[in-house]
Amino acid sequence: MTVPPLVSTGTDLLADAAADQAVPVTRVDWRPPMDGTAADLATVATDPLRRAANERALAAMLDVTATLVDVAPASEVLGLAPGEFLHAGPPITWERASGPLRGALMGGAVLEGLVTDPEDAVALFASGSAVSLEPCHHRGAVGPMAGVVTPGMWMFVIEDAATGRRTCCSLNEGLGKVLRYGAYGPEVIERLRWMGDVLGPLLRGAVRARRDAGEPVDVTGVLTQMLQMGDEAHNRNRAGTLMLLRDLGPDLVATAAAAGVPSSDVAAALRFVGGNDHFFLNLAMPACKLALDAARDVEGSTMVVAMARNGTDFGIQVSGTGDEWFTGPAQLADGLFLGDYGPDDANPDIGDSAITETAGIGGFAMATAPAIVRFVGGTVPDALATTRRMREITLGESRRWTVPVLEFAGVPSGIDVTRVCRTGILPQINTGMAGRVAGVGQVGAGLVTPPAGIFPQALARLAERTVLRRGAAA
Amino acid sequence: MTTTHVEVRPGAYADSVTLLRVSRTAQQLDGVVAAQVAMATPLNVDVLTGMGFAVPAGTGANDLVVALRLTGDDALPAAVAGVDRALAEANRPAPGGGEGGTVAPPRTTATALDRAPGSVVLVSVPGPHATVEAMDALDAGSDVMIFSDNVPVEQEVALKRAAAERSLLVMGPDCGTAVLGGLGLGFANTVELGPVGIVAASGTGCQQVMALLDHAGVGVHTALGVGGRDLSAPVGGLATREALRRLDADPAVELIVLVSKPPAAEVAEEIDGVVASLATPVEYALLGPGRPDLTAATEAVLARLGRPVPDWPVHGAARPAAGGHRLRGLFVGGTLATEAAQVAGAEAAGSGHTFVDFGDDDWTRGRAHPMIDPTVRLEHLAAALADPETAVVLLDLVLGHGAEPDPAAVLAPAITGARTPVVVSVVGTAADPQGLTAQIDALVAAGAEVHLSHARATRRALALLPADATIGAAR
Numbered sequence: 033m034t035v036p037p038l039v040s041t042g043t044d045l046l047a048d049a050a051a052d053q054a055v056p057v058t059r060v061d062w063r064p065p066m067d068g069t070a071a072d073l074a075t076v077a078t079d080p081l082r083r084a085a086n087e088r089a090l091a092a093m094l095d096v097t098a099t100l101v102d103v104a105p106a107s108e109v110l111g112l113a114p115g116e117f118l119h120a121g122p123p124i125t126w127e128r129a130s131g132p133l134r135g136a137l138m139g140g141a142v143l144e145g146l147v148t149d150p151e152d153a154v155a156l157f158a159s160g161s162a163v164s165l166e167p168c169h170h171r172g173a174v175g176p177m178a179g180v181v182t183p184g185m186w187m188f189v190i191e192d193a194a195t196g197r198r199t200c201c202s203l204n205e206g207l208g209k210v211l212r213y214g215a216y217g218p219e220v221i222e223r224l225r226w227m228g229d230v231l232g233p234l235l236r237g238a239v240r241a242r243r244d245a246g247e248p249v250d251v252t253g254v255l256t257q258m259l260q261m262g263d264e265a266h267n268r269n270r271a272g273t274l275m276l277l278r279d280l281g282p283d284l285v286a287t288a289a290a291a292g293v294p295s296s297d298v299a300a301a302l303r304f305v306g307g308n309d310h311f312f313l314n315l316a317m318p319a320c321k322l323a324l325d326a327a328r329d330v331e332g333s334t335m336v337v338a339m340a341r342n343g344t345d346f347g348i349q350v351s352g353t354g355d356e357w358f359t360g361p362a363q364l365a366d367g368l369f370l371g372d373y374g375p376d377d378a379n380p381d382i383g384d385s386a387i388t389e390t391a392g393i394g395g396f397a398m399a400t401a402p403a404i405v406r407f408v409g410g411t412v413p414d415a416l417a418t419t420r421r422m423r424e425i426t427l428g429e430s431r432r433w434t435v436p437v438l439e440f441a442g443v444p445s446g447i448d449v450t451r452v453c454r455t456g457i458l459p460q461i462n463t464g465m466a467g468r469v470a471g472v473g474q475v476g477a478g479l480v481t482p483p484a485g486i487f488p489q490a491l492a493r494l495a496e497r498t499v500l501r502r503g504a505a506a
Numbered sequence: 507m508t509t510t511h512v513e514v515r516p517g518a519y520a521d522s523v524t525l526l527r528v529s530r531t532a533q534q535l536d537g538v539v540a541a542q543v544a545m546a547t548p549l550n551v552d553v554l555t556g557m558g559f560a561v562p563a564g565t566g567a568n569d570l571v572v573a574l575r576l577t578g579d580d581a582l583p584a585a586v587a588g589v590d591r592a593l594a595e596a597n598r599p600a601p602g603g604g605e606g607g608t609v610a611p612p613r614t615t616a617t618a619l620d621r622a623p624g625s626v627v628l629v630s631v632p633g634p635h636a637t638v639e640a641m642d643a644l645d646a647g648s649d650v651m652i653f654s655d656n657v658p659v660e661q662e663v664a665l666k667r668a669a670a671e672r673s674l675l676v677m678g679p680d681c682g683t684a685v686l687g688g689l690g691l692g693f694a695n696t697v698e699l700g701p702v703g704i705v706a707a708s709g710t711g712c713q714q715v716m717a718l719l720d721h722a723g724v725g726v727h728t729a730l731g732v733g734g735r736d737l738s739a740p741v742g743g744l745a746t747r748e749a750l751r752r753l754d755a756d757p758a759v760e761l762i763v764l765v766s767k768p769p770a771a772e773v774a775e776e777i778d779g780v781v782a783s784l785a786t787p788v789e790y791a792l793l794g795p796g797r798p799d800l801t802a803a804t805e806a807v808l809a810r811l812g813r814p815v816p817d818w819p820v821h822g823a824a825r826p827a828a829g830g831h832r833l834r835g836l837f838v839g840g841t842l843a844t845e846a847a848q849v850a851g852a853e854a855a856g857s858g859h860t861f862v863d864f865g866d867d868d869w870t871r872g873r874a875h876p877m878i879d880p881t882v883r884l885e886h887l888a889a890a891l892a893d894p895e896t897a898v899v900l901l902d903l904v905l906g907h908g909a910e911p912d913p914a915a916v917l918a919p920a921i922t923g924a925r926t927p928v929v930v931s932v933v934g935t936a937a938d939p940q941g942l943t944a945q946i947d948a949l950v951a952a953g954a955e956v957h958l959s960h961a962r963a964t965r966r967a968l969a970l971l972p973a974d975a976t977i978g979a980a981r
Contacts, residue, residue, distance in 0.1 A: 035686065035687040035688055035689045036624065036625060036626040036686065036687070036689075037622055037624065037625040037626075038625055038626055038627075038628060038689070038691070039615060039618040039619055039622060039625040039626070039627045039628070039643075039648070040627075040628045040630070041614075041615045041618070041627065041628070041629045041630070041631055041639045042628070042629055042630030042631040042639075042653065042654065043630040043653070043874075043878075045878060045908060046628055046630050046653060046691070046692060046908055047628075049690070049691075049692075049694075049907035049908040050628070050689065050690075050691060050907075052907065052939070053688075053689055053690060053907065055689050056622070058612065058618045058621060058622040058625060059611060059618075060611070060612050060613065060614065060615055060617075060618045060639075061610070061611040061612065061613055062613070062614075062631050062635075062639070063613070064632075064635065065635065065638075070634040070635055071634070073635075073638045074634070074637040074638055074658075074661050077637055077638045077641040078637060078641065078661060078664035078665065078668070080664075080667075080668070083645055207549055208549045208552065208553075368523070368526035368527060368529075368530055369526075369530070370526075370553055371542055371553040371554075371556060371557050372540055372557055403521055403523050403524075404523065406523045406524060406526075406527055406596075413608070417608075417610065420609060420610065421610065423617065423620075424612070424613045424614065424617050450638070451614060451616070454613075454614055454638060455613045455614060457613065476526075477526075
């Protein structure tokens with residue numbers, strides 16, 4: 033038997049004793065887990081299903097290739113009926129909805145022609161008789177910030193070629209006073225109408241032409257490239273947006289010409305997409321959801337398959353616990369504010385965009401987009417440390433999505449509920465900040481984490497299921 | 507009366523994040539009421555306009571705008587200088603940037619094994635947390651030694667079942683000693699490599715055997731701990747079986763010694779089955795009523811190897827007891843406590859003699875093992891020496907890696923000048939970091955009688971009892 037290297041977890045004295053014998057020792061900086069989790073952690077750790085379940089869930093997520101196959105109204109794509117509204121995050125009622133979500137719903141009601149004056153929508157939603165609210169996630173969709181989707185909004189449709197599974201997401205409106213940040217003024221509605229009347233159909237022509245030629249835009253592939261170009265695909269999507277423009281531009285021009293669309297519309301569409309650095313975010317998000325949905329419902333798996341916020345609650349779903357949401361209060365982001373806005377103007381965390389972090393990009397890929405760390409006055413080493421720190425709470429790394437500056441290490445992938453509870457390290461999310469008051473729009477951007485308590489909640493449910501299964505087997 | 511200052515700097519570029527940071531710094535400058543430093547994109551021009559700043563016509567997205575609202579004109583020069591400083595600051599690389607930053611130490615065993623794959627793992631966190639870390643090792647395909655005690659038995663069974671499926675070894679829980687290819691883990695004595703492989707359900711029992719073999723000039727190739735409960739019915743010898751197979755497969759091991767309490771009956775049968783299937787002979791050193799003590803078992807090992815049995819050394823000489831009736835055995839080694847009680851025999855039960863293991867779970871919950879922190883035993887030692895009922899004190903002193911750097915230095919003052927005779931068994935080897943001779947000398951100088959064989963030490967202590975005290979098995 034040869035002398036192996038040693039990993040020492042616990043007393044330094046025993047690590048010292050081994051080091052004194054000239055053996056290489058890796059010391060674990062062990063600290064007690066989150067309060068009250070020790071017994072559940074042991075139960076889940078010794079669940080005979082856990083290891084294989086996590087391997088399966090992680091592999092299922094990493095194997096998905098997302099392609100862009102269509103652009104169409106939500107009424108077509110999701111069968112959304114008049115009066116049905118989707119929103120970001122876990123389920124919520126109008127009564128508990130935050131300012132930006134209310135503002136977006138009010139704007140959505142105007143867009144759908146349910147009311148003319150947005151203020152009249154308040155009574156409409158308060159009565160609840162003619163309208164319904166449902167999370168995007170429940171319909172195979174994701175929405176950034178307020179994430180409001182109405183039947184008339186145009187959606188990107190993303191497909192897993194291997195299985196035909198689909199997810200979708202609305203088209204990105206740009207920054208500033210936009211519906212997803214809770215603004216609902218005339219310019220917001222006007223832009224949305226133009227997106228439905230002009231942009232959506234033009235994109236559809238180009239997307240379908242690519243698809244029908246057997247060369248649909250490989251969204252996963254674009255993500256791979258943009259991560260090498262300084263985007264982390266949540267708060268920075270500049271390279272991805274330009275690559276999308278590159279991939280769709282020629283077909284967009286050709287299909288528009290064939291359909292007799294005026295060149296001024298084509299120019300406006302190209303200008304809009306190229307001028308909106310976040311346009312690709314709405315493709316990154318459904319691609320991440322498509323991958324994570326493949327990891328759902330694996331009994332025994334402790335992997336997080338969704339993190340989402342509705343502006344009031346932050347919720348997670350876990351592979352091994354079905355569709356249950358574990359929720360806690362959404363936190364305020366720490367970051368920088370536009371103009372005169374300050375922390376008092378910001379709404380708590382909102383949006384389905386944390387699906388990017390759930391899939392290992394966004395805040396998890398901070399090292400590849402060091403500029404983003406400056407949102408909290410950080411440094412480049414901080415960015416590298418963040419990505420390394422996130423590796424502490426994930427099951428593995430991506431093979432495709434890599435970080436050049438970390439020697440092409442894969443991004444940390446597959447958040448493990450047990451590792452979050454053990455280390456107390458919370459997922460790092462890059463986010464925009466919406467104004468607290470309906471109608472204000474964006475007030476800043478920064479970094480945020482989930483409320484810590486939702487991870488022990490999910491762990492307790494996983495432990496409960498483990499014990500039940502053990503009882504059934506006995 | 508506030509004043510505004512709007513300055514356009516064509517061709518100056520900084521990214522939006524940097525500029526948000528600069529703006530925040532500017533807002534905190536003396537005399538500044540509001541500040542916005544931004545590229546003049548349409549969005550930012552809207553923001554600036556909304557703040558009440560007039561942006562000159564013709565200002566474009568490639569122009570930097572510095573817009574300040576000040577308490578008065580006299581604040582302007584300092585404010586502009588502050589903005590310039592913030593811009594310069596923001597564009598300067600941070601110290602250490604580009605060097606990749608430092609890598610934080612791993613926070614879990616899993617992460618440590620990602621970084622150092624193939625390592626063996628030693629877990630010594632508090633018992634309620636040990637299983638989770640140990641499972642990380644098994645998930646990564648590594649053997650694990652669990653030094654921690656207070657681990658629930660059902661968790662031990664779950665760990666060992668998982669290990670058995672993967673042909674991995676779980677040493678412990680409550681495994682104090684292992685020697686892997688010459689590396690001592692936990693509390694381990696420094697021994698020469700030799701023909702003996704040990705499987706031990708008892709840490710100090712293993713150390714006693716290793717120390718005696720060392721004195722006899724026989725080295726130990728490998729010592730695998732399995733934890734005190736491994737041969738109990740619930741655990742079923744899962745780790746013992748794997749450990750026996752490992753040693754059998756190693757051509758350097760000529761003889762295997764199994765050190766344990768006697769296994770549960772149903773487990774014994776299975777272990778016998780495994781032993782019968784091995785090519786390497788196995789010598790049992792099973793401590794129990796009516797069974798040979800560890801010294802006798804070691805002598806049997808030597809005989810089997812064809813090696814002579816040496817005289818087990820004794821240093822110093824205790825005076826006979828001056829009074830009292832009781833033998834007080836205060837031990838840091840659990841097996842040493844058990845062995846002493848067994849040598850004293852069944853009659854000792856009614857005699858009022860005591861054999862306390864300060865390494866037991868009840869004593870270590872929330873505190874370090876007495877081989878690391880001697881405080882509790884020292885308190886009880888002082889009480890025993892002050893007690894007129896005490897006739898003889900029997901102690902152990904365990905040397906080796908992981909133990910206190912100079913345990914005799916703490917123990918010797920506590921017994922110096924005692925009227926009660928003190929017998930100490932020192933479990934250690936000449937190569938141990940504490941120095942066997944120096945430890946023995948310090949104890950002898952303090953008036954103790956020191957033995958290498960714990961069984962001999964126990965018999966001697968019993969012999970020192972006054973004639974009217976029950977002497978049990980000392981006959």
